[in-house]
Amino acid sequence: MSFLNEIYLNLKPYTPGEQLNDKNYIKLNTNENPYGVSEKAKRYAEEEIAKSRLYPDPENSLLAEKIAEYYRVDKNQVIITNGSDEVLYFIFAGFFTGNKKLLFPNITYGFYRVYADFCGVNYYEVPLKADFTINTDDYTKGNANIIIANPNAPTGIYLGLSEIEKIIMADTKSLVVIDEAYIDFGGNSCIELVEKYDNLIVVQTFSKSRQLAGARVGFAISNEKNISDLKKIKYSINPYNVNRVSEAMARGAIEDKEYFDKTVQKIIETREGFVCSLREKGFLVLDSYTNFVFAKHDKIKGKVLYSMLRDRGFLVRHFDTALLTDFIRISIGKKEDMMLLINEIENILKEVERI
Amino acid sequence: MSFLNEIYLNLKPYTPGEQLNDKNYIKLNTNENPYGVSEKAKRYAEEEIAKSRLYPDPENSLLAEKIAEYYRVDKNQVIITNGSDEVLYFIFAGFFTGNKKLLFPNITYGFYRVYADFCGVNYYEVPLKADFTINTDDYTKGNANIIIANPNAPTGIYLGLSEIEKIIMADTKSLVVIDEAYIDFGGNSCIELVEKYDNLIVVQTFSKSRQLAGARVGFAISNEKNISDLKKIKYSINPYNVNRVSEAMARGAIEDKEYFDKTVQKIIETREGFVCSLREKGFLVLDSYTNFVFAKHDKIKGKVLYSMLRDRGFLVRHFDTALLTDFIRISIGKKEDMMLLINEIENILKEVERI
Numbered sequence: 226m227s228f229l230n231e232i233y234l235n236l237k238p239y240t241p242g243e244q245l246n247d248k249n250y251i252k253l254n255t256n257e258n259p260y261g262v263s264e265k266a267k268r269y270a271e272e273e274i275a276k277s278r279l280y281p282d283p284e285n286s287l288l289a290e291k292i293a294e295y296y297r298v299d300k301n302q303v304i305i306t307n308g309s310d311e312v313l314y315f316i317f318a319g320f321f322t323g324n325k326k327l328l329f330p331n332i333t334y335g336f337y338r339v340y341a342d343f344c345g346v347n348y349y350e351v352p353l354k355a356d357f358t359i360n361t362d363d364y365t366k367g368n369a370n371i372i373i374a375n376p377n378a379p380t381g382i383y384l385g386l387s388e389i390e391k392i393i394m395a396d397t398k399s400l401v402v403i404d405e406a407y408i409d410f411g412g413n414s415c416i417e418l419v420e421k422y423d424n425l426i427v428v429q430t431f432s433k434s435r436q437l438a439g440a441r442v443g444f445a446i447s448n449e450k451n452i453s454d455l456k457k458i459k460y461s462i463n464p465y466n467v468n469r470v471s472e473a474m475a476r477g478a479i480e481d482k483e484y485f486d487k488t489v490q491k492i493i494e495t496r497e498g499f500v501c502s503l504r505e506k507g508f509l510v511l512d513s514y515t516n517f518v519f520a521k522h523d524k525i526k527g528k529v530l531y532s533m534l535r536d537r538g539f540l541v542r543h544f545d546t547a548l549l550t551d552f553i554r555i556s557i558g559k560k561e562d563m564m565l566l567i568n569e570i571e572n573i574l575k576e577v578e579r580i
Numbered sequence: 581m582s583f584l585n586e587i588y589l590n591l592k593p594y595t596p597g598e599q600l601n602d603k604n605y606i607k608l609n610t611n612e613n614p615y616g617v618s619e620k621a622k623r624y625a626e627e628e629i630a631k632s633r634l635y636p637d638p639e640n641s642l643l644a645e646k647i648a649e650y651y652r653v654d655k656n657q658v659i660i661t662n663g664s665d666e667v668l669y670f671i672f673a674g675f676f677t678g679n680k681k682l683l684f685p686n687i688t689y690g691f692y693r694v695y696a697d698f699c700g701v702n703y704y705e706v707p708l709k710a711d712f713t714i715n716t717d718d719y720t721k722g723n724a725n726i727i728i729a730n731p732n733a734p735t736g737i738y739l740g741l742s743e744i745e746k747i748i749m750a751d752t753k754s755l756v757v758i759d760e761a762y763i764d765f766g767g768n769s770c771i772e773l774v775e776k777y778d779n780l781i782v783v784q785t786f787s788k789s790r791q792l793a794g795a796r797v798g799f800a801i802s803n804e805k806n807i808s809d810l811k812k813i814k815y816s817i818n819p820y821n822v823n824r825v826s827e828a829m830a831r832g833a834i835e836d837k838e839y840f841d842k843t844v845q846k847i848i849e850t851r852e853g854f855v856c857s858l859r860e861k862g863f864l865v866l867d868s869y870t871n872f873v874f875a876k877h878d879k880i881k882g883k884v885l886y887s888m889l890r891d892r893g894f895l896v897r898h899f900d901t902a903l904l905t906d907f908i909r910i911s912i913g914k915k916e917d918m919m920l921l922i923n924e925i926e927n928i929l930k931e932v933e934r935i
Contacts, residue, residue: 226778228755229809230678238815241638255635262632270632270825274625277617277794277829280610280787283596307662310818323585343816400583423581432635439632439824454584460593461698463665469794470625470825474632 232345239339242542250540251565253556256378256407256517258436260488260559266437266477273473281472283464288472291479292444296416301449304456305475307466309406309430309443312455314340316372316426316445319458320400321346326369330359332548334374334404353380357511357519361388365395372402376412379544379554381513383412390415393422402426407515409434409489410496416446423448426455433516434489435478440471492516492557499555499563506567506574521551525577533573539566587700594694597897605895606920608911611733611762611872613791615843615914621792621832628828636827638819643827646834647799651771656804659811660830662821664761664785664798667810669695671727671781671800674813675755676701681724685714687903689729689759708735712866712874716743720750727757731767734899734909736868738767745770748777757781762870764789764844765851771801778803781810788871789844790833795826847871851912857922861929876906880932888928894921 227234242255262270285305293300306312317340321327324347329337331350341348351363357380364371371392376383393401393415401424408414408429416427426447432438445455459466478485496513503510503520510520521527531543531553542554557563582589597610617625640660648655661667672695676682679702684692686705696703706718712735719726726747731738748756748770756779763769763784771782781802786792800810814821833840851868858865858875865875876882886898886908897909912918 226753226805227809228675228779228806229812230674230676232677233674233812236812236816238812239819240815241635241819244635244637252634257635258633260633262630266632267629270629271626273794274622274825274829275617277621277625278613278615278791279607280596280599280612280793281796282599307818307823308820310820314817319585319588320583321585322587339816398581424583436633438635438820441636441820441823450581451583454582457584457588457591457593460595461591461694462669463662464594464596465663465665465793465796468662468796468823468826470629470829471823474629474825 236343237339239336243540245540248538250538251558251562252540253558253562253566254540254542255438256433256515256556257438258433258488258492258516259557259562260436260491262436262474263478263481263484265481265484266474269473269477270470273470277469279469281465281467281469285467285472288476291476295479296446298416298419298446299449302419302446302452303444304452304459305442305444305467305472306459307443307463308432308441309404309428310336311466312428312443312445313404315455315458315462316402317341317344317346319454321370325399327372328364328369329372330377332357332377332380334378335544337372357382359384361391364392367396368399370400372404374404374406375415376407376410376514378407378515379517379542379549379552380511380519381407381515381517382511383514386413386415390418393418393425397422397424400424400426402428404428406430407433410493410516411514419446419448423450426451431475431478435475435485436488437471437474437478440474442467442471442475495560495563496557498560499557499567502567503570506571517554517556519552519554521553522574524574527551527553530573534569537569539569591698592694594691598895600895603893605893606913606917607895608913608917608921609895609897610793611788611870611911612793613788613843613847613871614912614917615791615846617791617829618833618836618839620836620839621829624828624832625825628825632824634824636820636822636824640822640827643831646831650834651801653771653774653801654804657774657801657807658799659807659814660797660799660822660827661814662798662818663787663796664759664783665691666821667783667798667800668759670810670813670817671757672696672699672701674809676725680754682727683719683724684727685732687712687732687735689733690899692727712737714739716746719747722751723754725755727759729759729761730770731762731765731869733762733870734872734897734904734907735866735874736870736872737866738869741768741770745773748773748780752777752779755779755781757783759783761785761788765848765871766869774801774803778805781806786830786833790830790840791843792826792829792833795829797822797826797830847912850915850918853915854912854918854922858925861926872909872911874907874909876908877929879929882906882908885928889924892924894924
């Protein structure tokens with residue numbers, strides 16, 4: 226017998242990347258940052274541990290001020306959440322629930338469909354073009370809320386700021402959410418457009434470029450009214466959603482701009498080298514503005530390559546759906562790990578060609 | 581213009597206890613533990629910080645095993661969340677949404693009404709008896725889901741295990757949630773009844789007796805089916821809801837049974853002494869099985885006492901609603917703080933009597 230409400234009987238929850246422990250993998254499957262937590266973030270965290278008997282500040286004011294300063298907005302334009310997944314949920318639960326249609330690409334962050342199903346949102350998954358890019362015109366017809374990951378995942382493809390602006394301005398009575406989880410790896414954030422458009426919410430995270438996937442800190446920036454509405458949702462669900470140590474770590478991470486710049490630059494360089502090597506070996510690799518690449522090879526199915534790599538100690542991600550089945554997604558690790566991986570891929574290709 | 585869905589226009593979110601910073605208060609308003617974080621919890625937290633570049637285990641297996649061991653259940657009978665507020669939300673969103681009526685006392689944790697409103701639950705707030713105790717018969721008529729905080733908040737009053745069992749067994753087709761946030765301060769947990777009844781979910785937290793309000797870790801224990809249903813909700817909202825450092829801290833806290841026992845005992849002793857002193861001064865004090873007391877005095881209104889105490893550097897909590905307005909709620913701090921408080925209350929009473 227299930228006590229779960231019957232509306233959820235067919236619920237298809239999100240599937241996180243595998244956490245295998247059967248051997249020591251080179252883990253390139255969940256877009257984690259290969260570089261360690263910034264020393265400043267560690268220090269702030271260590272200092273905060275002993276204060277954990279006290280509730281955190283539910284407004285997370287100290288961190289909100291730092292984020293506001295960094296992105297040149299007011300601190301009332303910032304909401305901080307337990308990972309960016311949580312603020313995405315707040316947006317779906319608070320803004321997208323209802324009758325207005327929601328549009329997002331048919332290939333994108335898999336959680337959008339899960340949130341939409343869970344919240345009973347009326348949504349349409351807009352097909353990408355054959356080259357996996359977004360056709361801006363599909364999103365400028367008005368009368369629909371929109372959520373776009375930019376750069377997109379798992380494709381890694383980036384949509385320029387002027388195209389994003391076209392979408393936002395096409396219908397200022399509908400809400401546009403731009404999910405910039407990977408923006409620091411090469412794209413331009415559209416946060417500056419928040420000043421100009423009231424219908425824009427920008428979502429970012431400390432999980433990727435700021436090395437804190439394990440701390441669970443995300444945030445959104447918008448105008449004060451949208452942020453105050455999002456806080457109403459937060460205060461109806463979980464007011465103390467960010468713990469003390471994580472808030473302190475995130476503060477350290479955003480203050481340590483030097484480390485951030487250095488590590489982001491290294492990841493970009495490693496990515497470019499890795500993309501070249503893959504293409505030399507005959508892979509089709511989509512243009513990546515993120516810390517991962519999405520690639521396929523005519524000679525080997527995505528699932529086969531994924532599983533041969535896993536047998537050899539490399540964990541990458543394969544999405545077992547019709548549209549993505551040829552591809553694998555590979556997070557960018559340290560240069561030495563990517564060289565080992567390229568080497569292994571070369572061996573696998575030779576093996577496959579012999580068969 | 582608001583983009584928030586119109587169903588939320590009249591939303592009344594939860595109001596957390598004040599976080600005043602205008603002077604150095606003795607903070608007795610949010611039921612925090614006066615004793616510091618256990619040394620073992622601190623050590624585990626310190627060791628975990630550097631690993632924060634990696635996502636946490638979404639199953640929180642290590643902590644789930646420890647909790648399961650402590651409460652003698654299987655680890656598949658445990659779900660761990662971002663504070664117990666989050667698992668309460670999962671329960672309201674997943675199990676209480678729908679047509680079956682939900683019952684809870686008219687004086688209880690204020691968040692139940694917020695969750696019920698937010699999730700569109702059909703609920704009825706059952707009046708407590710005049711002495712603030714629960715009339716078990718009100719909850720044994722069947723065909724209604726039930727949530728009861730035991731001990732109750734903000735009254736501190738405890739309902740015995742046999743009465744709880746009567747409620748659970750009265751209608752095994754309806755769900756009964758027992759929220760045991762304060763159970764360690766004198767009551768008996770009903771976790772053992774989980775073996776006997778499939779319609780019981782028990783909620784607990786690391787925020788009170790385990791000193792970790794700032795780490796945000798709560799959990800629920802039930803049969804495997806209910807827990808697996810709750811995990812479906814979690815994986816549809818926020819799979820990585822507990823960060824690495826907090827999970828490690830909670831593991832340390834639950835392993836450090838000696839510190840737990842010692843600090844719980846101290847709080848109980850301090851509470852008993854404090855209740856005596858208040859009663860000597862003419863207060864009506866409800867019998868508390870928690871780390872706070874709920875008290876009123878004929879000579880002074882709750883709001884006035886709250887505000888006179890605040891002026892003198894003591895932060896307690898006053899709920900400005902008709903049923904509770906005579907009372908103040910005072911968290912149990914260290915013995916020396918409670919003696920200072922009693923002294924100040926004595927001064928205030930003298931002052932009031934002179935007027």
